[in-house]
Amino acid sequence: MQRRTSRREFLRAAGGAAAGLGLGSIVAVTPARATPAEMQEAIRRVVGAAPINPGRVKLDLPPLIENGNAVPLTVDVASPMTGADHVRAIHVFTQKNPQPNVVSFHLGPRAGRARVATRVRLADSQTVVAICELSDGSFWSDRADVVVTLAACLEDGI
Amino acid sequence: MASALINVPPRARRGEIIEIKTLISHTMETGFRRTQLGALIPRDIIRRFVCTYNGTEVFRAELHPAISANPFIVFSTVAVESGTVEFHWTGDNGFAVTQSAPILVE
Numbered sequence: 001m002q003r004r005t006s007r008r009e010f011l012r013a014a015g016g017a018a019a020g021l022g023l024g025s026i027v028a029v030t031p032a033r034a035t036p037a038e039m040q041e042a043i044r045r046v047v048g049a050a051p052i053n054p055g056r057v058k059l060d061l062p063p064l065i066e067n068g069n070a071v072p073l074t075v076d077v078a079s080p081m082t083g084a085d086h087v088r089a090i091h092v093f094t095q096k097n098p099q100p101n102v103v104s105f106h107l108g109p110r111a112g113r114a115r116v117a118t119r120v121r122l123a124d125s126q127t128v129v130a131i132c133e134l135s136d137g138s139f140w141s142d143r144a145d146v147v148v149t150l151a152a153c154l155e156d157g158i
Numbered sequence: 159m160a161s162a163l164i165n166v167p168p169r170a171r172r173g174e175i176i177e178i179k180t181l182i183s184h185t186m187e188t189g190f191r192r193t194q195l196g197a198l199i200p201r202d203i204i205r206r207f208v209c210t211y212n213g214t215e216v217f218r219a220e221l222h223p224a225i226s227a228n229p230f231i232v233f234s235t236v237a238v239e240s241g242t243v244e245f246h247w248t249g250d251n252g253f254a255v256t257q258s259a260p261i262l263v264e
Contacts, residue, residue: 070226097224098190106218110211110235112175117232121188121224152226 039093042100043131046091047139052131057142059092059130068122068152075105075130077114077140087114089133096126121152164245166259170237178209178217181230182247182255188223204229204249212241221249237263 043052060074077087086109092102105116114132122128125148131141165179182204189201201223209217216235235243244258 094224098188099222099224101222102224103222104220105233106220107233108216110214110216110238111233112236113234115234116219117230118219119226119230121226 036095036100039095039100039129042093043091043129046104047131047133050137050139052139052141054141056140057090057130057132059128059142059144061128061144061146063144063146065122065146065148067150068124068148069150070119071122071146071148072117073102073120073128074115074117075132075142077132079114079134081107081109081112081114083109084135086135087111087132088135090114090116091131091133092120093129093131094120094122094126095128096124097121098123102128122146122148123151124148162245162247162255162257164257164259166243166261168260169262169264172237172239172263174237175234176237176261177232177234178243179230179232180207180209180245181228183228184247184249184253186221186223186225186227186229190223202250202253204247204253206246206248207231208246209233209235210244210246211235212239237261239263 056078058076061071065071075090079085079087087107090105093100094102102120103118107114125146127143127145129141129143131139133139162180162182167176170176184204185202187199187202191199193199203223204221207219207221208215217233219231221229240261240263242258243261244256247255
């Protein structure tokens with residue numbers, strides 16, 4: 001009798017805890033949509049006080065990612081890539097990886113085309129931001145929201 | 159010793175934009191993972207990738223732990239003259255690999 005009661009209590013407590021967790025995660029997700037301060041800080045370290053305009057950049061990521069360990073990422077910038085008007089750099093940032101910086105590419109008129117691709121790790125469903133710096137000193141950006149089912153960085157090593 | 163795979167078209171027309179693909183074997187250990195005993199695995203990544211075309215730098219990338227293992231980088235350059243395209247990867251623990259590919263521009 002005593003054992004049964006304890007099990008029932010345990011289940012009830014477990015159910016309560018699960019509900020609490022579910023509620024907690026909903027609450028936790030909401031503020032995460034606002035850009036976390038760390039990523040903003042990392043962006044400001046690169047950009048300085050210059051304004052960041054939306055457009056000209058196209059960040060291509062699959063919207064649903066099964067494995068966050070190797071996510072194909074392509075950044076394409078609409079630029080003639082001439083000596084007078086070219087892309088100087090492309091930076092990629094994430095919100096919820098352990099570090100906000102992902103990669104920085106430095107190009108010039110010799111690139112011919114402002115298009116780069118690589119594979120990245122994503123630790124969670126989040127927003128990825130690409131920022132490009134043009135030769136006239138202006139900054140342009142694009143963002144992509146992704147859903148990651150298997151996160152990178154979380155599995156144990158050796 | 160790490161091995162690198164590079165894909166540069168062997169011949170191109172002058173002024174043509176060529177796409178270059180590079181892949182190098184490297185674990186890119188993030189420095190955020192732990193062993194089963196809880197000890198932090200130290201970071202071991204490639205920090206920098208540089209591509210030079212006949213000695214002139216045409217492309218450079220700074221990599222962070224968020225780049226996948228075996229970094230794969232695709233970029234493009236203009237085929238200006240015949241010569242050599244060189245690739246340099248450098249990183250933690252004295253990691254340094256250089257590879258080159260010839261290109262014939264007609």
